[in-house]
Every structure is written in C-alpha cells, then in structure tokens.
Amino acid sequence: MSDYRALMARCESRLESLAKQAAVKKTPLNEKLDAAGVSRRDFMKWSAITASTLALPMQFAPMVAKAAEVADRVPLIWLHMAECTGCSESLIRGDTPTVDTLIFDYISLEYHETLMAGSGWQAEARLSEAKQQYAGQYLLAVEGAIPTANGGHFLTIGPHGHTGLDMVHETAENAAAIVAVGTCASFGGVQAAAPNPTGAKGVDKVIHQPVVNLAGCPPSEKNIVGTLMYFIMFGKLPPLDMFNRPKWAYGARVHDNCERRGHFDAGEFVETFGDEGAEDGYCLYKMGCKGPYTYNNCPTERFNHHTSWPVLAGHGCIGCSEPNFWDTMADFEKPLGRRELHSLDKTVDFVGGTLLGLTVAGIGAHAVASVFAKEEKESGDE
Structure with a gap:
C-alpha cells in the first residue's frame, strides 16, 4: 500500500x-x-x-x-x-x-x-x-x-x-x-x-x-x-x-487468455484450415499457433476497435512479439514440437534451459494426451 x-x-x-x-x-x-x-x-x-x-x-x-x-x-x-x-x-x-x-x-x-x-x-x-x-x-x-x-x-x-x-x-x-x-x-x-x-x-x-x-x-x-x-x-x-x-x-502468454484455450484443454484441434473444427472455433495449436510461447495482450485488447485478433479470425499466433520471431517461430503453420524457445516458461521473468525444454515438450504431450482422452471418451460413449 x-x-x-x-x-x-x-x-x-x-x-x-x-x-x-x-x-x-x-x-x-x-x-x-x-x-x-x-x-x-x-x-x-x-x-x-x-x-x-x-x-x-x-x-x-x-x-x-x-x-x-x-x-x-x-x-x-x-x-x-x-x-x-x-x-x-x-x-x-x-x-x-x-x-x-x-x-x-x-x-x-x-x-x-x-x-x-x-x-x-x-x-x-x-x-x-x-x-x-x-x-x-x-x-x-x-x-x-x-x-x-x-x-x-x-x-x-x-x-x-x-x-x-x-x-x-x-x-x-x-x-x-x-x-x-x-x-x-x-x-x-x-x-x-x-x-x-x-x-x-x-x-x-x-x-x-x-x-x-x-x-x-x-x-x-x-x-x-x-x-x-x-x-x-x-x-x-x-x-x-x-x-x-x-x-x-x-506479462501473460497469449495462450493463457485465448478464447480457444478450452478447446486446447479438451483436445479439440483444427486439423486443416476450413475443416469442421475450424468452423467450431477449435484450438489452432496443430496449425502452428505459437500462443503458448508468446507474451502479449492480443486476446484481451484485440485490434480495430477491439473487434478481433489473428486467432479469433482463424489463424494461429505467429509469435510476432518475441525476439527473432521470424527465425525462431518458423514454420508459422506447423507446431514447434520439442524445439526449445527462450520465452516458454512459467513466468515472463524466469528462464531456465532445462525448464524450457520440458515445458515445450509438456505442451506437445498435453496436446497429444488430450486428444487421446477425447477419443477414448467418444468411443466409450458409443
């Protein structure tokens, strides 16, 4: 105070x-x-x-x-x-x-x-x-x-x-x-x-x-x-x-405030642009979205009189607010997988090489695991 x-x-x-x-x-x-x-x-x-x-x-x-x-x-x-x-x-x-x-x-x-x-x-x-x-x-x-x-x-x-x-x-x-x-x-x-x-x-x-x-x-x-x-x-x-x-x-990752975050947690991903998942607003991680690695307030502030921002409009975040994004975030329409990144961490001020590798791998693993969980649930419902 x-x-x-x-x-x-x-x-x-x-x-x-x-x-x-x-x-x-x-x-x-x-x-x-x-x-x-x-x-x-x-x-x-x-x-x-x-x-x-x-x-x-x-x-x-x-x-x-x-x-x-x-x-x-x-x-x-x-x-x-x-x-x-x-x-x-x-x-x-x-x-x-x-x-x-x-x-x-x-x-x-x-x-x-x-x-x-x-x-x-x-x-x-x-x-x-x-x-x-x-x-x-x-x-x-x-x-x-x-x-x-x-x-x-x-x-x-x-x-x-x-x-x-x-x-x-x-x-x-x-x-x-x-x-x-x-x-x-x-x-x-x-x-x-x-x-x-x-x-x-x-x-x-x-x-x-x-x-x-x-x-x-x-x-x-x-x-x-x-x-x-x-x-x-x-x-x-x-x-x-x-x-x-x-x-x-x-101070926060794009991923944390994204309106598609719930679909990521549920294992619901767009597989190709224009598919049914895209129409339903599914997560764009598999289409190369760099939201989990990018710090910016795009989801909360948006652009054009707070109308929209790239992910809401249907394309994944390309990590443009990060250093050397043109090189480190490519390809823009493919997941980064296990590649280490400087800013993928729990807080924006803490960086550790081992933690970075584990966290990147963890996000990829979560994406895969959530898909399996979704498929298992759907097969059980049948």
Whole structure:
C-alpha cells in the first residue's frame, strides 16, 4: 500500500507540474472529445479501463483523465526507420475516432514523417528545432529496425542524407524517455531475419539509454497509448520484463487468455484450415499457433476497435512479439514440437534451459494426451 501512495504522490506532483506549463493545443481536450461525440462519461470510463490496463488501482482513474488533459505539454518526436509504417497504422486507422486516437492526436507531436504536413527541408528543420527547444523533455518513439551494416548507409533519410543510425543516436541523446514501437524497433523484426544483410537491430542494441520495447507486428494501439499515458503520469518508464516490455501489456502468454484455450484443454484441434473444427472455433495449436510461447495482450485488447485478433479470425499466433520471431517461430503453420524457445516458461521473468525444454515438450504431450482422452471418451460413449 505504501508503494501505491508513493506512486500516487509522484503522479500528483508530475501532473501539477505539467498543468502549470502553457498549453500547446488551442482547443482543450474536452472540446475535442465533445466534437467527436465522446461524452464525459465515456471518457471517464476509458480512464478507468486504462488505469486497470496499466495494472493501477482504480484510485488512479481520475489521474489518467487529468494526464490525458495535459498530454499536449509532453513533446513527442516519432522517427521512422526500416519499417512498413504498420505500427502507426495500428494507432491511427479507424472508421471513427476512439479516445485512444483522440489522445494521441492531442499529444504535442513535434515530428512524424507520415502524419506531419511538412516534408523535405521543412520537416528536417522542425526536427532540429524540436530537439533543441525541448532538450531533456521530449519523449522519443522509434518505429522500425536500425540498419547498422556499412556504417548504417542502408537507410538514409531526409535532404541531408543522414543515416537512420545517426538520427537515432542524435535524437536519443537528449530524450527524456525512449520507446521502441513494434517488433522491428524492439528486436529487429523481419529486417533482422537471417541472413540480415543490412545488420538490422533493435533500438536498444544501438544506444545506451533505457528503452521500452512495445513488441508486436503491429502492437495494439492500447499498448502504445497506454505507455505514453504512463510516461505522462509518472515521468518515467513502466516496470519492464526481461525483454524490456511493459509487464502490464506483456506479462501473460497469449495462450493463457485465448478464447480457444478450452478447446486446447479438451483436445479439440483444427486439423486443416476450413475443416469442421475450424468452423467450431477449435484450438489452432496443430496449425502452428505459437500462443503458448508468446507474451502479449492480443486476446484481451484485440485490434480495430477491439473487434478481433489473428486467432479469433482463424489463424494461429505467429509469435510476432518475441525476439527473432521470424527465425525462431518458423514454420508459422506447423507446431514447434520439442524445439526449445527462450520465452516458454512459467513466468515472463524466469528462464531456465532445462525448464524450457520440458515445458515445450509438456505442451506437445498435453496436446497429444488430450486428444487421446477425447477419443477414448467418444468411443466409450458409443
């Protein structure tokens, strides 16, 4: 309880300090919400849900709302490296605005190649100005892997021809906090797949400052906005797991919260795509689902306004939020069997080689045993 009191005191002090700063946006957040048809009740409901998502007590819900209202006092610089812009798409794409997208729009976004109106010299000038004007205050978000081979020249950006490697080094130097958005920025992603000719790496492998990894291809908009809100509220990074991912978002396996988990336990599996089991929503483990080896909140947060996620849509999880997933999780439509994996364990923070091998084997054995049990029951019923 004393830890929460200290956290509450830190949050109150942080928000009071931000509230004293001059507002950046001309239109207050409550007016933007009203214009979008979001009621105060809906906003407070969002605040309560966000507090719960961040693993905070409900006493923090009003603090979340206050943090959102002063979000325009926190400058955000967003760099694009070697990526597909899918992470930005995850955040902004929607047929109607959500509270999350409205909050992101309200943040003082100083530089974002895809969203900003300026380009070329004008855009680069704004980046340089923002780095000087808000030195030590801005939050840096990086989307995409960092090519390091050949001096980083596999990625050159802007009219000055800066390498992505140089841009990340220079911008990270005076950042208050750094967030790697997506698996490419976190671990290298597809760009780092063997043989990795560009030497693509995650952000934390090319700089020395602490980095929050929001892994996922793409990550949920909740994970992006939630992390931004945590920084606005506390001025620091959230508690992280062994791969520097926020525990509130990556603390449980996909398998543990999957809506198909009951079918796994009952030995009911899809044998081929489109079969009767697929129509009945059976477990996709035999079709290569990597949910038992992957830490993410996809089943609970979903995508596209909480509509769906890959497993619900009928395809197994490919483990995209794990390091080196493109190599370690292949083939994506075949079970991994007895292969050892770094993250298959009882908790996200404990890793042991023997335990990993046993657990992988145990999941495979459980799948086989549950099928036999199901068949035996069915033959007994006959």
